[in-house]
Amino acid sequence: MIRPTEAQTTQWEEKGYLVFEDAIQGDELKRLQNVFDYWAEKCKPAWLDRIEAGEAAASFYDIPDPFDKDEIFVDLIDHPSYYGSLMAFTDDDLILLGPQVRTVPPGPVCYTGWHPDVPQSNPLHIKVQVYVNDVEPESGEFAFVPGSHKPDAGPYSKAQRLAAMPGHKRFPAKAGTAIMFNSYGWHTAMDNHTDTPRKSLILIYEKRTSGRVDPKRFASIAHLCTTPERRKLFCLEE
Amino acid sequence: MTRIDSHLHVFAKVSAEFPREPTPVCPPDREETAEKLLAEMEANGIDQAMLVQTGGTEIKHHAYLLHCLKTYPDRFLGIGLVPPNLSEPEDHMDRLTDGTGIIGFRLSSIGGPRDPFTRINIKEIKTYPIWKHAAEKDYVLWLYPRAIDAHLLQHLIDAFPQVRIVLNHLGICPGKDKFSWDAKGRPRIETVEYNPAFHTTHRLACFENVMMHISGQYAFSNEAYPYRDLARWHQRILDLFGAKRLMWATDFPWILEDPGYGQLTGLLKELLPDLRDDEYDDIMGENAKRFLRFPNRA
Numbered sequence: 001m002i003r004p005t006e007a008q009t010t011q012w013e014e015k016g017y018l019v020f021e022d023a024i025q026g027d028e029l030k031r032l033q034n035v036f037d038y039w040a041e042k043c044k045p046a047w048l049d050r051i052e053a054g055e056a057a058a059s060f061y062d063i064p065d066p067f068d069k070d071e072i073f074v075d076l077i078d079h080p081s082y083y084g085s086l087m088a089f090t091d092d093d094l095i096l097l098g099p100q101v102r103t104v105p106p107g108p109v110c111y112t113g114w115h116p117d118v119p120q121s122n123p124l125h126i127k128v129q130v131y132v133n134d135v136e137p138e139s140g141e142f143a144f145v146p147g148s149h150k151p152d153a154g155p156y157s158k159a160q161r162l163a164a165m166p167g168h169k170r171f172p173a174k175a176g177t178a179i180m181f182n183s184y185g186w187h188t189a190m191d192n193h194t195d196t197p198r199k200s201l202i203l204i205y206e207k208r209t210s211g212r213v214d215p216k217r218f219a220s221i222a223h224l225c226t227t228p229e230r231r232k233l234f235c236l237e238e
Numbered sequence: 239m240t241r242i243d244s245h246l247h248v249f250a251k252v253s254a255e256f257p258r259e260p261t262p263v264c265p266p267d268r269e270e271t272a273e274k275l276l277a278e279m280e281a282n283g284i285d286q287a288m289l290v291q292t293g294g295t296e297i298k299h300h301a302y303l304l305h306c307l308k309t310y311p312d313r314f315l316g317i318g319l320v321p322p323n324l325s326e327p328e329d330h331m332d333r334l335t336d337g338t339g340i341i342g343f344r345l346s347s348i349g350g351p352r353d354p355f356t357r358i359n360i361k362e363i364k365t366y367p368i369w370k371h372a373a374e375k376d377y378v379l380w381l382y383p384r385a386i387d388a389h390l391l392q393h394l395i396d397a398f399p400q401v402r403i404v405l406n407h408l409g410i411c412p413g414k415d416k417f418s419w420d421a422k423g424r425p426r427i428e429t430v431e432y433n434p435a436f437h438t439t440h441r442l443a444c445f446e447n448v449m450m451h452i453s454g455q456y457a458f459s460n461e462a463y464p465y466r467d468l469a470r471w472h473q474r475i476l477d478l479f480g481a482k483r484l485m486w487a488t489d490f491p492w493i494l495e496d497p498g499y500g501q502l503t504g505l506l507k508e509l510l511p512d513l514r515d516d517e518y519d520d521i522m523g524e525n526a527k528r529f530l531r532f533p534n535r536a
Contacts, residue, residue: 044353048352048353051352051354051385051386051388051389051434052352052385052386052413052414053385053413053414053415053416054385054411054412054413054414054416054428054429054430054434055413055430055434056434057388057434057436057437057438058354058385058386058388058389058434058438059354059389059437059438059441060437061354103355105354105355105389106357107354107358107389107392107393108392108393108396109392109396109441109442109444109445110441111437111438111441112437112441113441113443113444113478158477158478160444161444162444195357197355
């Protein structure tokens with residue numbers, strides 16, 4: 001397990017994010033891209049029907065139940081590129097809440113605005129966003145306000161153009177880059193002014209607390225969780 | 239402070255003078271007149287109102303709306319409709335707005351690609367001529383889009399920042415086969431709790447030319463008045479748009495039986511109890527007066 005360096009730990013604590021370039025690369029990245037595109041295409045008609053029925057937003061698209069679709073989505077949850085940092089920042093007491101395998105269409109208005117995911121009263125909540133394709137500037141890249149995860153930060157306003165958020169940092173990057181961030185912090189996806197959809201995985205973790213452990217949540221992939229560490233991560237055992 | 243009901247409907251019995259297309263809820267002999275509306279407004283301290291056309295899209299169908307606007311020019315403004323298959327809507331729009339008090343048009347079908355991943359050329363969107371003409375003539379566009387069209391709005395509004403836009407009924411976009419009439423003659427829109435509008439129409443708050451109606455709660459709520467299950471939606475909309483860009487409305491006459499016009503004049507205090515007095519005044523009328531340019535009363 002690759003633990004974070006002292007510099008990474010300091011940045012995590014001070015800024016609230018870490019970037020892992022080439023976290024996924026080579027054949028593994030190609031396989032991820034192929035699997036992603038295959039299932040995105042296959043599941044798209046049902047998503048379009050749900051949009052028409054008023055049951056799904058047209059501004060982003062998640063492949064449903066990705067763990068049941070392909071093992072690579074499971075393998076990315078405890079990927080060695082960033083798993084050690086996740087464990088270090090949660091005192092080796094990490095659980096997975098879920099994955100979002102997401103495609104965002106181009107458009108002048110992104111599907112979300114600046115927001116934190118959880119209040120400070122929530123157990124430490126961490127997301128890892130893995131880019132599946134190259135994400136250029138102005139193409140829906142992830143953005144974060146460094147330091148906004150701290151209890152005394154802010155206040156910040158929702159009601160503004162994304163680009164107007166003071167002090168924000170944008171993360172255009174190559175496919176295979178993973179961005180880990182503290183979800184107390186204010187973040188968004190930027191507007192996409194290109195013709196290229198943004199494809200990424202958003203992996204959602206939390207420091208383990210008894211109220212959040214649900215052994216049923218990932219029971220369907222228990223056969224893929226053969227080590228004690230994985231069974232703990234996927235809430236299959238205490 | 240001016241109080242304005244910013245979205246409602248009136249109609250007359252079907253006649254040669256006032257033709258309209260009857261529906262099961264609005265049969266030929268039903269009428270919900272301007273005088274009946276004015277009585278409710280007077281009783282509840284509401285000064286002015288926006289009359290939104292119902293009963294047909296052709297010029298002749300607007301006869302009663304035009305009559306009301308002419309009879310009560312300092313009380314009402316109007317929103318018209320455009321026939322859905324009119325390839326050149328400009329003349330229709332200009333005829334209806336020529337000194338009549340109609341200031342804009344309501345759209346429910348936008349008419350673009352179903353797939354949000356399709357590359358959008360706004361000139362290929364069916365209603366593009368309406369948007370373009372509205373931009374040229376300073377007409378207001380009154381939007382109650384179908385769910386399938388919600389993703390198109392960002393492209394059009396981005397292209398026409400000069401057009402004043404009003405999103406109807408909390409920005410909800412009805413899904414296919416989710417519309418019905420309830421036993422009290424009210425529209426009913428089946429909606430999911432985590433509403434897709436959070437990620438489509440509500441995101442349009444970033445455009446300064448977009449206003450949102452606080453209205454239509456009866457159609458979406460699963461509770462009786464004051465529809466407390468929608469309180470979080472209201473707070474969310476307030477956070478996003480701010481009090482200067484929201485407009486209260488009743489959607490008369492559908493609400494006359496339940497919960498009643500008077501009840502709806504008190505809804506803001508129920509669902510947004512922390513509004514400051516000036517914010518309350520803005521949403522209850524001052525915003526509509528400014529944005530829709532209501533005349534001063536004689």
